[in-house]
Amino acid sequence: MTCGDLAVPVIVLAIEGQEAVCEDRCGQRARVALDFLEDVRVGDILLVHLGVALARIQGGNSCATSMSSVIRD
Amino acid sequence: MRYVDELRDPRLIRAVAAEIARLVDPDRHYRIMEVCGGHTHAIYRHGLTELLPPNIELIHGPGCPVCVLPMGRIDDGLALAEQPDVIFTAFGDMMRVPGRRGTPLEYRARGADIRMVYSPLDALKLAQAHPDKHVVFFAIGFETTAPATALTLMKAKALGIRNFSVFCNHVLIVPAIRAILDSPDMRLDGFIGPGHVSTVIGCRPYLFVARDYGKPLVVSGFEPLDILQSILMILRQLAEGRAEVENQYSRVVPWNGNRAALAAMAEVFELRPYFEWRGLGFISQSALKISEAYADWDAERRFDVPGVRVTDPKAAQCGEVLKGVLKPAQCKLFGRECTPEHPIGALMVSNEGACAAYYHYVHRLAAAGRDD
Numbered sequence: 001m002t003c004g005d006l007a008v009p010v011i012v013l014a015i016e017g018q019e020a021v022c023e024d025r026c027g028q029r030a031r032v033a034l035d036f037l038e039d040v041r042v043g044d045i046l047l048v049h050l051g052v053a054l055a056r057i058q059g060g061n062s063c064a065t066s067m068s069s070v071i072r073d
Numbered sequence: 074m075r076y077v078d079e080l081r082d083p084r085l086i087r088a089v090a091a092e093i094a095r096l097v098d099p100d101r102h103y104r105i106m107e108v109c110g111g112h113t114h115a116i117y118r119h120g121l122t123e124l125l126p127p128n129i130e131l132i133h134g135p136g137c138p139v140c141v142l143p144m145g146r147i148d149d150g151l152a153l154a155e156q157p158d159v160i161f162t163a164f165g166d167m168m169r170v171p172g173r174r175g176t177p178l179e180y181r182a183r184g185a186d187i188r189m190v191y192s193p194l195d196a197l198k199l200a201q202a203h204p205d206k207h208v209v210f211f212a213i214g215f216e217t218t219a220p221a222t223a224l225t226l227m228k229a230k231a232l233g234i235r236n237f238s239v240f241c242n243h244v245l246i247v248p249a250i251r252a253i254l255d256s257p258d259m260r261l262d263g264f265i266g267p268g269h270v271s272t273v274i275g276c277r278p279y280l281f282v283a284r285d286y287g288k289p290l291v292v293s294g295f296e297p298l299d300i301l302q303s304i305l306m307i308l309r310q311l312a313e314g315r316a317e318v319e320n321q322y323s324r325v326v327p328w329n330g331n332r333a334a335l336a337a338m339a340e341v342f343e344l345r346p347y348f349e350w351r352g353l354g355f356i357s358q359s360a361l362k363i364s365e366a367y368a369d370w371d372a373e374r375r376f377d378v379p380g381v382r383v384t385d386p387k388a389a390q391c392g393e394v395l396k397g398v399l400k401p402a403q404c405k406l407f408g409r410e411c412t413p414e415h416p417i418g419a420l421m422v423s424n425e426g427a428c429a430a431y432y433h434y435v436h437r438l439a440a441a442g443r444d445d
Contacts, residue, residue, distance in 0.1 A: 007217065007269045033194065035224055036333040047272060047325050050221040051192035054334060055272040055325050 007049035009057055012042050020053070022046065080296030081119075089301040090124040096308045103129045104260060105307055106397060108250060109267035110137030110425030111295055117434035119297040129304065132397030135249045136267055138214045139166055139423035140395065141350045142242055145381040147172040150211045150240050152379050153372055154185045160203060161187045162196040163211040170422045173383055193225035193239070200229075200237035207236045209372050212243055217269040219243040219361060220334035223341040226367050238372040241363050244348065246270050247278045248359035252350075254286050258398055263307040265300065266292040268322045273338075275330030276320050283316040294322040341367050351385065351419050352395035389418035394427055401431040408436050 010022035010032065020040060022032045033052045034040050045057040097103065107113055113133045116122060122131060135141050151172050154161035161177075168177045168189055181187040186206075190196045193210050200208035212222045222239060229237050246267055253259055266279055271292045282290045289310035293303035303321045310317060320326055341364055348360030363371035372378070385391060388406055393399040401407055401420070411417040413429050420426035424433075 007272070033221075033224060036220060036331055036337070038333075047269070049217050049269060051194055052221045052224060054217070054220065054269070054331055055327070058324050 007047045007054060009045050010048050012040060012044045012046060014042060015040060020046070022048065080294070080298040082298065086124070086297055086301060089298065089305055093124075093129070093301065093305050093308060094126050096305065096312055097126050097128060098312075099126075099128065101128065103262050103308070103311070104132055104397070105129065105263050105265060105304060106132040106134045106253070106261050107265040107293075107300075108134035108136045108246065109265075109270070110140065110423070110427070110430075111269070112265055112267075112293065112300060113137070113427050114425050114430045115295050115297070115300060117430040119300075120434070121297060121300055124301065125304070132261065133394070133401075133427035134253065134264075134397070135350065135353060135395050136215065136246060136270075137420070137423050137425040137427075138218070138242075138244060139170055140391070140419040140426045141244065141249075141352060142170075142213060142419070143349045143351045144172055144383040144385065144419075145349075146242055148174070148381040148383065149378045150209075150242075151175075151177065151180055151185075152381075153209050153240055153376055154180055154187050156207075156376060158206050159186065160199060160206050160208045161185065161211065162190045162199060162208060163187065164191075164213065165189045166423050166425075167211060167213065169416070170419070171416065173381075193222050194228070197225050197229055197234065197237055200234055201232075204236060207238070207375075209376075210237070210239045212239045212241045214243055215246050215267070215270050216243075216273045216338070217267075219338050219342065220273055220331070223334075223337040226341050226363070226370050227337060229370055230367065235369065238370050238375050239363060240372040240378075241342070241361060243342065243361040244350070245359050245361070247274075248356050249350065249353065250279070250282065252353055252356050252359075253396065254282065254288070256396060259396060261288060261397075262311060263289040264291070265303050265307070266290045266318070268292060268294050268299075268326060271320075271322070271326045271330065273331050273334045276318050276326065276328050277330075279318045283318050287316045289316050289319070291319045291321050292326055294325065340364070349382075352392035385419075386417055391418040391420050391428075394418075394420055401428040402436065404428070408432065 010024045012020045014021040046053040047055040196210040289307045291303040291306045342361035343364045344358045345360045345362045347357045390404040416422040420428035
């Protein structure tokens with residue numbers, strides 16, 4: 001599935017110029033264009049759509065973290 | 074992987090479902106639209122409606138680009154595929170979408186050179202590999218997808234690749250949301266906003282939904298916990314009498330979007346004055362065309378595109394389902410004449426379409442249960 005609103009999180013394994021070698025949660029590797037993101041580093045988790053990285057996934061505001069407050073309440 | 078597994082934790086999911094049940098007013102019926110087809114798919118795949126109180130109704134919105142593309146545009150694209158020395162490229166989920174004379178797969182069986190690509194960048198590589206052919210890419214999708222097309226055209230121009238062009242069908246989500254809000258037969262309490270479109274456009278373009286129409290909109294991720302938390306955030310706004318744009322998916326979506334992707338789109342595309350949406354009709358300034366600066370890579374200028382207009386089969390009620398007036402199974406053709414194997418309406422063609430999602434995850438399982 002490539003169209004619509006689907007995108008997948010991948011981890012950056014290596015950076016080669018304007019591209020990164022990335023791996024998804026199933027272990028599948030692909031080259032990803034980095035033209036729309038700055039300062040990407042090995043170990044970053046990126047959101048990729050159609051072979052292009054669109055966003056960097058940030059750790060600070062994970063949904064699961066905020067859900068813990070629901071359980072505590 | 075982090076950001077996926079913890080968002081499917083049954084303990085957390087049960088806790089949020091319980092909080093939703095505690096918060097709903099039993100005397101009120103809630104109609105919440107998930108705009109995006111990816112959310113529709115996730116809702117059915119994970120059985121989330123089973124976890125919600127019966128007075129929360131999820132309405133499936135227009136955010137499946139394959140579903141809202143009129144059949145005439147598919148015929149126009151396939152007319153390009155029949156041109157001599159053309160390699161026509163499209164995403165996998167376009168290959169089974171029927172035009173009047175068949176699907177791209179059927180055209181290919183009749184001899185057209187039609188190839189499936191994962192990315193427009195792959196279509197450009199194909200053009201480099203076949204300098205004696207002209208490669209056309211069938212571009213479709215919302216703002217999530219448009220930046221990849223823009224990047225591809227910028228690379229084509231920079232590299233001087235002239236045997237490549239794009240048949241542009243990119244559409245914009247905000248005009249569609251406005252059209253839904255202006256539709257007289259729509260009565261909604263709030264929106265689950267598109268997640269990945271918003272990585273590009275950010276959250277600000279939705280502010281009119283709260284300001285002008287008084288409806289909450291929560292930009293949401295796609296995991297079960299994301300969607301349930303977004304519903305909870307909408308219910309909290311309604312309970313407190315608020316109407317705001319909130320960002321549940323802030324681990325991915327920056328409030329102001331992706332500036333570089335927006336700049337690429339601004340360079341490569343222009344707004345069309347109007348564009349036809351299947352089920353919704355003509356919506357002004359709701360789609361993109363290729364800008365003058367990239368006219369040499371615009372398939373609509375390089376080829377004589379017929380400009381076909383096709384009326385949908387009268388029996389199919391895609392428009393009513395797209396606007397949430399009917400549920401998929403309430404369409405007269407659903408599961409009988411119209412199935413994923415033999416789709417008649419567009420909502421059955423793409424996996425993200427509401428009818429296909431309902432068929433795969435609800436209808437088929439219910440039928441299997443009856444057979445047991």
